[in-house]
Amino acid sequence: MKVGLIPTDCPNAMDEKAVTAKDIIEGQLNAGERAFITSAILDAPVKTQVALEVGTWLGGGSTLHILRALHANGVGHLWGVEASKDIYERMTANIRAAVPEAADRFTPIFGFSNKVLPVWLNGLPAGAEVDFVFLDGGDNPYEQVEEFKLLSPRIRVGGVLMAHDARTRKGKWLAHYVGLLDNWETEVFDISSEGVFRARKIKPEPSAASRKAAKRKLNIMRLEPMELVARFLPSPVCGLILRALPKRLSRRLTLGAGI
Numbered sequence: 001m002k003v004g005l006i007p008t009d010c011p012n013a014m015d016e017k018a019v020t021a022k023d024i025i026e027g028q029l030n031a032g033e034r035a036f037i038t039s040a041i042l043d044a045p046v047k048t049q050v051a052l053e054v055g056t057w058l059g060g061g062s063t064l065h066i067l068r069a070l071h072a073n074g075v076g077h078l079w080g081v082e083a084s085k086d087i088y089e090r091m092t093a094n095i096r097a098a099v100p101e102a103a104d105r106f107t108p109i110f111g112f113s114n115k116v117l118p119v120w121l122n123g124l125p126a127g128a129e130v131d132f133v134f135l136d137g138g139d140n141p142y143e144q145v146e147e148f149k150l151l152s153p154r155i156r157v158g159g160v161l162m163a164h165d166a167r168t169r170k171g172k173w174l175a176h177y178v179g180l181l182d183n184w185e186t187e188v189f190d191i192s193s194e195g196v197f198r199a200r201k202i203k204p205e206p207s208a209a210s211r212k213a214a215k216r217k218l219n220i221m222r223l224e225p226m227e228l229v230a231r232f233l234p235s236p237v238c239g240l241i242l243r244a245l246p247k248r249l250s251r252r253l254t255l256g257a258g259i
Contacts, residue, residue, distance in 0.1 A: 028136065029061040029164065032191040037062050040160055040198070041069035041076075041132060048076045048131040050124070054113050054147055055137035056080040059091040062134050062164075063106075064098055071102035076131075081109045081116055083137070113137055117150045129156035135163040135174070144174040145218065152201075159201050167195030173221050180214040181206040 029037070041048050048070060056063045063080050070076035082088040088110045096103050109116050133151055135144050144163055155161060161178075165171035166188045175197045179186045183203040189196045206214070 051132040059094040141173040163197040166197035182210040
C-alpha cells in the first residue's frame with residue numbers, strides 16, 4: 001500500500017474559502033477531501049453509473065459533492081446509507097433543499113449497513129456493477145471491512161472504493177486488509193489528519209495467497225489487547241478506563257497508531 005501525496009490539482013482542493021451558500025449543510029470532510037472525492041468521479045475514465053455512500057451524516061460532506069459530480073457528468077445515481085433516524089430525516093431534507101436539480105439522482109437508505117447492503121445489492125439489475133463507493137459509517141473498525149466484503153464482488157474492475165479515517169482506529173483495519181489483496185491498488189492520502197483511503201480494483205479476484213495474508217492480518221488486528229477489551233467490556237467501563245489513562249495514550253488507543 002502506497003502513501004499518496006496531497007492532491008493539489010483538484011478543483012479548489014486546498015481552498016477552504018471556496019464555499020457557496022449551498023455548502024452550509026454540515027459535513028464531516030474538509031474542502032480538500034470533498035474536492036478529492038469529486039475529482040474521483042469527474043476524472044474517472046468511465047463515467048460513474050452506480051455510486052454508494054455509507055454514512056451520509058447531514059449530507060454536506062461527501063453526499064452533496066458526489067451528487068454534484070454525478071449531475072455535472074449528466075449520468076449516474078447515488079445511494080446513501082444512514083443508520084440514525086434523526087440524522088437520516090435531516091439529511092434527506094438538506095439534500096432536497098441544497099441540490100434540487102440532482103435530487104432525482106439520489107436514493108437514501110435507512111438502516112445499518114450489514115442489514116441494508118445485501119438487500120440493496122440483490123435489488124440491483126442482474127449483471128449491474130458498482131462504480132464508486134465511499135465508506136464513512138460507524139466507529140467500529142470491523143464495519144468498513146464487513147462493508148468491503150459485501151460490496152467487493154459487485155465492484156467492477158476499474159471501480160474505486162474510498163474510505164475516510166484511514167489513519168485512525170476506525171479505518172486502519174480496512175486499509176491494511178485491502179492493501180494485502182493483490183486485485184486492488186491502494187493508497188492513503190493525508191489530506192487531513194484522519195486520512196483518506198483509495199483503492200482501485202485491477203482484477204476480478206485476489207490470489208489465494210493474498211487472500212490468506214489479508215485474513216491473517218485482520219485476525220491479528222482483531223486480537224490486539226485494546227480491541228479485545230472494547231469487544232467484551234461494556235462501553236461505560238471502556239470509557240472509564242480510557243479517562244484514567246494519560247491523554248496521549250488514551251488518544252493512541254482510541255484513534256490507533258498511524259499506518
